[in-house]
Amino acid sequence: MHLENTCVLSQKALGNYRVLELASERIAPAVRPGQFVHLRVPRLADAVLRRPLSVFRAEADRLALLYKPIGYGTGALTRVQAGDAVSLLGPLGNGFPVALPPDRMPVLVAGGYGVAPLFLLARELPQRGIVFAGTASAKDILCREDFEALGWDYRAATEDGTLGRQGLVTALLDDWMRNRPSNLMPEFYACGPDGMLRAVGERAVVGGWRAWLSLDRHMGCGVGACLACVQRLRRPEGIVWGRVCRDGPVFEAREIVWDEPGETKKEVSR
Amino acid sequence: MHLENTCVLSQKALGNYRVLELASERIAPAVRPGQFVHLRVPRLADAVLRRPLSVFRAEADRLALLYKPIGYGTGALTRVQAGDAVSLLGPLGNGFPVALPPDRMPVLVAGGYGVAPLFLLARELPQRGIVFAGTASAKDILCREDFEALGWDYRAATEDGTLGRQGLVTALLDDWMRNRPSNLMPEFYACGPDGMLRAVGERAVVGGWRAWLSLDRHMGCGVGACLACVQRLRRPEGIVWGRVCRDGPVFEAREIVWDEPGETKKEVSR
Amino acid sequence: MKPDLAIEIAGIRMRNPVMVASGTFGYAEEYADVIDLSRLGAIVVKGISLKPWSGNPIPRLVEVPGGLVNAIGLQNPGVEGFIHQHMPFLRTLDTPVLVNIWGRTAQEYAETAARLNDVEGVRGLEINISCPNIKEGGLAFGTNPSAAADVIRAVRARTRLPIIPKLSPNVSDIRVFARVAAEHGADAISLINSYPAMVIDVERRRPALANVTGGLSGPAIHPIAVKLVYEAAQATRLPIIGMGGISTARDALEFIIAGASAVAVGTATFGDPMTALNVIEGIETYLSDHGFSSASELVGALEQ
Amino acid sequence: MKPDLAIEIAGIRMRNPVMVASGTFGYAEEYADVIDLSRLGAIVVKGISLKPWSGNPIPRLVEVPGGLVNAIGLQNPGVEGFIHQHMPFLRTLDTPVLVNIWGRTAQEYAETAARLNDVEGVRGLEINISCPNIKEGGLAFGTNPSAAADVIRAVRARTRLPIIPKLSPNVSDIRVFARVAAEHGADAISLINSYPAMVIDVERRRPALANVTGGLSGPAIHPIAVKLVYEAAQATRLPIIGMGGISTARDALEFIIAGASAVAVGTATFGDPMTALNVIEGIETYLSDHGFSSASELVGALEQ
Ligand SMILES: Cc1cc2nc3c(=O)[nH]c(=O)nc-3n(C[C@H](O)[C@H](O)[C@H](O)COP(=O)(O)OP(=O)(O)OC[C@H]3O[C@@H](n4cnc5c(N)ncnc54)[C@H](O)[C@@H]3O)c2cc1C
Ligand SMILES: Cc1cc2nc3c(=O)[nH]c(=O)nc-3n(C[C@H](O)[C@H](O)[C@H](O)COP(=O)(O)OP(=O)(O)OC[C@H]3O[C@@H](n4cnc5c(N)ncnc54)[C@H](O)[C@@H]3O)c2cc1C
Ligand SMILES: Cc1cc2nc3c(=O)[nH]c(=O)nc-3n(C[C@H](O)[C@H](O)[C@H](O)COP(=O)(O)O)c2cc1C
Numbered sequence A, B: 001m002h003l004e005n006t007c008v009l010s011q012k013a014l015g016n017y018r019v020l021e022l023a024s025e026r027i028a029p030a031v032r033p034g035q036f037v038h039l040r041v042p043r044l045a046d047a048v049l050r051r052p053l054s055v056f057r058a059e060a061d062r063l064a065l066l067y068k069p070i071g072y073g074t075g076a077l078t079r080v081q082a083g084d085a086v087s088l089l090g091p092l093g094n095g096f097p098v099a100l101p102p103d104r105m106p107v108l109v110a111g112g113y114g115v116a117p118l119f120l121l122a123r124e125l126p127q128r129g130i131v132f133a134g135t136a137s138a139k140d141i142l143c144r145e146d147f148e149a150l151g152w153d154y155r156a157a158t159e160d161g162t163l164g165r166q167g168l169v170t171a172l173l174d175d176w177m178r179n180r181p182s183n184l185m186p187e188f189y190a191c192g193p194d195g196m197l198r199a200v201g202e203r204a205v206v207g208g209w210r211a212w213l214s215l216d217r218h219m220g221c222g223v224g225a226c227l228a229c230v231q232r233l234r235r236p237e238g239i240v241w242g243r244v245c246r247d248g249p250v251f252e253a254r255e256i257v258w259d260e261p262g263e264t265k266k267e268v269s270r
Numbered sequence C, D: 001m002k003p004d005l006a007i008e009i010a011g012i013r014m015r016n017p018v019m020v021a022s023g024t025f026g027y028a029e030e031y032a033d034v035i036d037l038s039r040l041g042a043i044v045v046k047g048i049s050l051k052p053w054s055g056n057p058i059p060r061l062v063e064v065p066g067g068l069v070n071a072i073g074l075q076n077p078g079v080e081g082f083i084h085q086h087m088p089f090l091r092t093l094d095t096p097v098l099v100n101i102w103g104r105t106a107q108e109y110a111e112t113a114a115r116l117n118d119v120e121g122v123r124g125l126e127i128n129i130s131c132p133n134i135k136e137g138g139l140a141f142g143t144n145p146s147a148a149a150d151v152i153r154a155v156r157a158r159t160r161l162p163i164i165p166k167l168s169p170n171v172s173d174i175r176v177f178a179r180v181a182a183e184h185g186a187d188a189i190s191l192i193n194s195y196p197a198m199v200i201d202v203e204r205r206r207p208a209l210a211n212v213t214g215g216l217s218g219p220a221i222h223p224i225a226v227k228l229v230y231e232a233a234q235a236t237r238l239p240i241i242g243m244g245g246i247s248t249a250r251d252a253l254e255f256i257i258a259g260a261s262a263v264a265v266g267t268a269t270f271g272d273p274m275t276a277l278n279v280i281e282g283i284e285t286y287l288s289d290h291g292f293s294s295a296s297e298l299v300g301a302l303e304q
């Protein structure tokens, strides 16, 4: 983990998203797929927190972030320009496991910005597979060509039907699962909203496969110190709090104890 | 008084100062010399107050401010660029009286940014006279050519001696006063630090002349509502609080009740 | 259909729930050039006392991140001066005018209230028992339940106008003071006043304010104020006027959802005089967008 | 000549007066990669209780202008868990470690304190009687002088370590609590904890935090904290650790000039992990620039 003053190389629109490229000598070369950086939005004097963003691309001396301007911080981030200094803390989190037995087929499921960490993963997994990307609308469907250029099969679903199948990405996934060759052993990697992750996880558990789910939780410190980003996990010693920023953001589906509707008291054994 | 969204036309350095030119259709044509605007520094989310700045130049559809970046707000103001929107409240305050009997000679005394309101005044006074400008150093001496082009005699004093006479501007003024033609009747107009204003005012009172002093006080609202910027004044009804933003910033020397060192309780009759 | 913004508090009908807070809007005439005063829900004027009061020496105000600390010290021309100098203008407005009053003794409060009783154009009294900036009275009443009760009772005895005690945030349990207000005849309560605070000029190693301490207002105190309004709303059925750090409609909506029937905009007016009007528009938009037919439906609409 | 930054508080010698605040620095190992821990004045670890405690549901934290509101709810592995999981690392540091403790009864505080008595590497106890985020205990002790006295006395009776009660800002008169601390055997006091606050998600009309209310920290509370430290310093000769909203050296200097012997950086570490180190440097520069030969000379150096 480093605290690095990076320099903005470029910022470009990509559909409804933006790609921010930063010169980074210390963080970039250390990044593994699924890890994130905690970014301080410059000149936002009244914002005390950094913003967590997954690493989308990483090279020896630069990295790129793919983000959607959805609020105060990401909105202000659109105004940074080439040459601006941006402080990053990273790489943070555990990231996705990249070792994969040769008989497994990687199945990536991305909701919204979830393509960012999965794209980095797609480059590093030992075998190619299939990507399911689900978003609100065609303008949110990202990186199709990039995945295809890497040899991945890319399928899209949009909620408004403007591109690919209309509906949720999990429906698309289910269709494909039903028709897949019976000897195909999927290994899931997913990043997106909780509902989607949970659905992917359930399918994996039912089928007896593994699903690596990257959670999105509001964060304070990003390094495990503040205990803001906790998630209940099933561990040998009982139900425990994991810190999404440090123990995650990636957990295997079986570990995650999802909240049940109406549940208020969260029991954990320590 | 208007609340106007103005548009930055240009921003340029001038010595240690900056000149900010703004397109203004409502405020600019209404400005009188010595009035000021209350400016909201854009994108300074944690600053709740505007900043008062004197109008330096005003035309039918534009005005210019001359300011020194000395702190948080003025520092951030240096980053605004042509095309940015800047909210102004103005014109504010009473301004200098411009009617002047023909037998009087206007004597302007400027400390620091004080040249800004005095330059606007210099254009509008019925007769020309002499300007004394005092600053820390040569780089702060502003607008000499502009005053001279208008027909004013311009004399400078710098504290470090890098330009004009070394020392305080009041010393320069005193020299001149000693040697002036005895029939010359000065009328003083001054803007600068309290010490300078007080010195000018004392000379005027002793000599039986008038001195119009523009005060600088920290402000909240700028319109007379918050009572932050008060100054004790001598009025027929007794000692009263005047509001520098609304009743001033210009007061005649005899009106002002200066604070005495060590004085803590400020008695006013209402 | 446009939602109905009108509300009634303490018998005072307002066209919308957005007021301007005492001390930040002078006597309204100061802002008349730039704001259409007839669009405001109500106007609360600067605190008035029985006799003229000269307030504190300068500096009286200092900016801090997300707010300002003021120690104006309640300068005002006294109730007579106020009536003669300012009521003629205020009376011309068709926006309800509330007079904020303070005193050094319960007696002074009561006499000031009595003097305003029959003054045409005065629609209600906000009783400032929470000013952090004067030693005589002010905060001392606001942090002691029995002193607060004395003031409220004394004022109640001498006025027919609606009375709205303005509570201090500087207490461990706001519910106690909300209940005291209700028991002693208040028609509504206002909260919060600015929070006791201090700024030091480190270069000179002196307090930044001549009065040494002052009151913090502005966005910085908003989450504190929302909490106090929420708690007060649990403790009393009196209508609540919520304030503290409102600069957007969302800030105001938080108060209303927490239980305030109306809100007041203070410090934000200095930065943007249009704040109160923008807040009104924002509330209207929110109500339409979320299917509320009136502002009062939203009062206390917090789900848990 | 370089000014001498070293100070001694409650018998604990620190190389400089800048600590990191409880709950914002975990157990220090979390920041070990990016900060040279040996440069800090002292480290205060996350609040520890007798038994493991699971804290509040999420969301536990929400950002507001100039700060954040947290309701972590004191999650911790209990004193045994702490000793086994975290002390081995903390013991390797040559920076003094203070353990922040809390309980639901005075008895629990005392037992936790007693357990830490002979734990190598623990240099002092900060007694949290001011957490706004748990119903059991916490704030209830911090806003009631006799409950505060009970806790302090109980802890004092069971430990040989220096004890530092951490006061709540949510009281009308902080001096009362400063005196209570002094009378019942405290070696120093810390202030302030975060301020009770609430944020409402207006879209969903629900509290933004699962716990409904939380504690406001960050720059927003700085002027409030300075005022309280100043007042406490007038009321007691106990050394004071000042905190609340420090993000620059100037913020820290205000506390010191107001009377704090040391300061702690909390929330600002999240935005910039280097804050504490920058504050140390800034204090050093200030001392040299202003002709002070030591940090302790500046304590309480306010002129009036
Ligand atoms: C591990 C991780 C990786 C992420 N990677 C990406 C990415 O690659 N691209 C991308 O577009 N987004 C990503 N996000 C989400 C991103 O962090 C939020 O969109 C961002 O924080 C929103 O900030 P804001 O100031 O614009 O929103 P606001 O709502 O104005 O922010 C208010 C506060 O809420 C927090 N917040 C709001 N939304 C989220 C959210 N969805 N997740 C976490 N915190 C939130 C903010 O950080 C801030 O503290 C990631 C989140 C996590 C936890
Ligand atoms: C009527 C009037 C006219 C002025 N005209 C000019 C001008 O033409 N050119 C120019 O350079 N300056 C002028 N000033 C001074 C200018 O307002 C301050 O330099 C400016 O407010 C500093 O803001 P800051 O945020 O950079 O300083 P900071 O010190 O960071 O500001 C903190 C607070 O203090 C206030 N403040 C700080 N210094 C002053 C000051 N000297 N006067 C008033 N408030 C201050 C700020 O407004 C702000 O509220 C004028 C002041 C007044 C009252
Ligand atoms: C400059 C100033 C003067 C104030 N004067 C008064 C006053 O006279 N009487 C009063 O009850 N409150 C007074 N207040 C408090 C405000 O009415 C309001 O309660 C407080 O500022 C919180 O709201 P805000 O954060 O929106 O400003 C004053 C506040 C400020 C900033």
Ligand SMILES: Cc1cc2nc3c(=O)[nH]c(=O)nc-3n(C[C@H](O)[C@H](O)[C@H](O)COP(=O)(O)O)c2cc1C
Pocket (backbone or CB within 6 Å): A220, A226, D021, D022, D023, D024, D046, D047, D070, D072, D074, D100, D128, D131, D166, D192, D193, D194, D217, D218, D219, D221, D243, D244, D245, D246, D264, D265, D266, D267, D268
């Ligand atoms: C996320 C978080 C967790 C905290 N946990 C504790 C705690 O366990 N015990 C405690 O005494 N104070 C705790 N605090 C309070 C801080 O130690 C500090 O008193 C407060 O945040 C004010 O300082 P700041 O504004 O610099 O953050 C916590 C604060 C935050 C923001």
Ligand code: FES
Pocket (backbone or CB within 6 Å): A218, A219, A220, A221, A222, A223, A224, A225, A226, A227, A228, A229, A230, A243, A244, A245, A246
């Ligand atoms: S964000 Fe602080 S522990 Fe995860």
Ligand code: FES
Pocket (backbone or CB within 6 Å): B218, B219, B220, B221, B222, B223, B224, B225, B226, B227, B228, B229, B230, B243, B244, B245, B246
């Ligand atoms: S600045 Fe508000 S009265 Fe002058």
